[in-house]
Amino acid sequence: MSALMSLTKLLTRDTLQEITPENLEATVRRSSRNGLAPKRLQYSPEHETPKKKRKTKAVAENGSQNKQPKDEEDAENSDVEHAPEGYGRLSAYELERLENIRQNQAFLSSINLFQATEEFKQLTRPKPSQRGLTRAHAAVKEVVPPRKSLRLQKKEAEVLELPPEPRGTLIYEQSSPAKKPSGPLPMDPVNVEEGSKLPPQLLELCSEDVKEDKKIQLDLKGYRSSLKNMKVNEDKVAKVVKDRIFSATFHPCTSSLLLAAGDKWGKVGLWKLGGDWGDDGVLLFEPHTRPVGCMAFSKSHPTQLLSLSYDGSLRCMDVEKAVFDDVYDIEDGLKTFDFMSHDCSTLVVGNWYGEVAIVDRRTPGNSHESLHTLDPKTLRCVNVHPLQKEYFVVAESKIYDTSTLTTKSPLLTTIRHDMQTGRWLTKLSAVWDPKQEDCFVVGSMMKPRRVQVFHESGQLQHSFMDSENLSTVLSVTAFHPTRNALLGGNASGRLHVFSD
Template sequence: MAHQKKLTEYELRRLENIKRNDEMFDSLKIHSKINDLSASTKRQRAQIKSYKNVPEKKSKIETPIFIRRSLRTKGMPPDATNMHDFDETLTKTPKSNPKYESSGPITIGDAYCGYASHQQKFTEKIMGVFKKPQLCCGHDSREEIEGGSCNSMARVNENVNFGYPIRVRGCVDLESMGLEPENIARVVPGRILVLRFFPSTDVKLIAVGNNFGNVGFWDFDVENEDGDGIYLYRPHPRLVSGIVIQPFSISKVYTSCYDGFIRLMDVEKEIFDLVYSSDHAIFSISQRTNDAKSLYFSEGHGVLNIWDERAGKSSASWILHEDRISTIDFNSENTDMMATSSTDGTACIWDLRNIDADKPKCLKTLNHKRAVHSAYFSPSGSYLATTSIDDNVGLLTGANFEDVTMINHNNTDGWTSSFSRAIWGWDDSYLFIGNMKRGVDVISAARRVRVATLQSPNLSGSPCRFDTHPYQIGMLAGATSGGQVYTWTTT
């Protein structure tokens, strides 16, 4: 027999404690009561199951919370595919209120996020500007402009936008541009995806749209008025992809979203009316300056539609790209010439008079290595500037836009999916584009290089969306992914 190891004093005490506990449990009949309770519970479950006469179901699983982990935290380099469709993740915003999905109109009061009295001030200000006489090309009434008499005049000379406000043109003094603290505001929560100046000399107003379906307005000239000049609405369930403000009627604002809605904010009627609804996402909207009754918008994978306001339906539809269309822009000197940019890696120029419905053929195609997120004509129409996340700004010029230059620029930080779009200034001299060091780079179209950077200690983020005031040279607005708007002005 094997030699039995002698137990230590600790092990002896442990065995004695176990024996004593067993004797105590036996005296209290604990184990018997546990078994009885277990059997009773099983019988109750069986009875309930039999009573309902349905199979036992598992408890409902709540919607999981997804935690986004960037490639950087995984130790991986930026992925082209992720950058290609970065903003698809923004469409996951929950639909917290059924009214945002309504197939009908939404009142401005229901869409407003704040006090009704505050919202009323915004309405009164817009209507005060709207009712002022609109002098334009000899016409002194809005009815003449909307009625189309100015449109007929415009056909006499396509180089002049008769009946519509004409943007000012001129070279800006870069050294005179500055960013004052009072011209900075957080307008909306979340990320700003679109930014527009109101086309008015009577009010300094900016409209922005974010990834939560909010449309925000900032009146940054609110001296001697109550409030901070910020008005927040939520007419959409998800990401706002486009804003168009009627140039002759600033009380009407078109907005589109990734959920397939186009709404018309009519301040006079105090309503967000539903203009168009689709099962596909709407990625951009635009208007020609001499055609206020038609709305151009991109839908789904590469489809461009023209919405006729008078007929209340689509008047034309073409498949122009293999993937979504990011921007739509028109040449100011020839509004039949249209430029589109796409995440399929191309930017194209089209002649609206000669687009075959079955096989559309463009006048010019510019290829980038990765997604193209903007293509804008210069104020004179002589240039086209494109922006891609391949870290290049494309510049096309010449009689048929045959001269192409690629200007290297870091258009994205490579990690957080933020990218900047280059826009033109008030003439063909400069392009403005945000950099990843909290500044705005200025690119000379003539020299094809960066010639200056707008910087300020008041700039706390990297602006990625821009707009220039149509009637004030040197007024440049930039928006960040944190919901802030920064407005540079000249001294």
């Protein structure tokens, strides 16, 4: 036991002697980072950095190591080196890394890679069409002198007195502009010089005699083939109204494509593809002050376009008279309408409160003949039976079979489709193709952006897509009554036309 304690004391004494401050520096092992250096990508042989030499110990033939002076050995094995000014004390590895980054950036700059990358991004990003209405020039801001603190100028602050409290009833201004006055409004375009008359070609085009040929409904294979031939290009996209499109339709003429659109703030735009009047064939009018929720050309009088607005007004744009006539007027809240007679003289009009009104245009004034209350939750649109005009249906969603007009229509099918447009996009609406009565078109929220055509059974027939000319959601869609043409309107006031 005593021998073991003596050996322990001896080992402790020897150990303490070895780690005294005098020989502490000699006993600490320093890292020399002798491991393999990481591989680095060199972009150019002209900027190649010198490889770091691996430190090895020279061994003599007799096996003894060549000793170096202490200062040189410490300098070689030390991790910390004196860095250039501004870098502080960095290790050799960090200095080498910074030098590689600097040389790589210099090489990329010499070949203009950064500039080419930005130019490529600009080229690949689709730009909106510049055809149609031009953007208004921004108002020049008034240059005012900089504001200075009275405290820093050692001046006393001015004493301001509050104005006296108003007496009586306070009248708050409405957030939307005032409603247009009742009575006929002149049909004066706002995007042409003041006092300019309507182009005579517009009246000629609207007065075109449209002969309704007997409809020949294609089989689905032939119908899909006709859809594939309909394309869009730069000339078929134009800004027709200033704000979000709420409704749009085709004129029934066939010699040219004439379209109409209504926007969020009551403006109505007419656009003739390839036209030379207005802005690239666009004429803009202001008959309403709130969203134009529904519009349609009269089939019996093609020079008349009826437009309905949320502000409570239903007007008739008569190109022959060059006025917007009053048809029906309430305080506010009109939603939708449809023609109830073949001569388009009788209308069924629905409002936001679940009521439908029967309006006869032949009766003097702008009131209804009768008013009927329905369920407000289902009144999203009204549609009159194409043959039996005394019947109409109101609907919110899905597809129903109304051929028998029973109290409860049987459900044909349900199609899974994303309808969540949010508050900044117009609600998606499905519209039947008048040339193919068992198929309909609807916008889509899918990316890449598209417009889809479905059969009544729910089978997808075709998706209209174009990476260069279609990059937004087309909420409002409609087919031409006789030609192979489809329109789509977006939230920026632009119309897209797919045609053969």
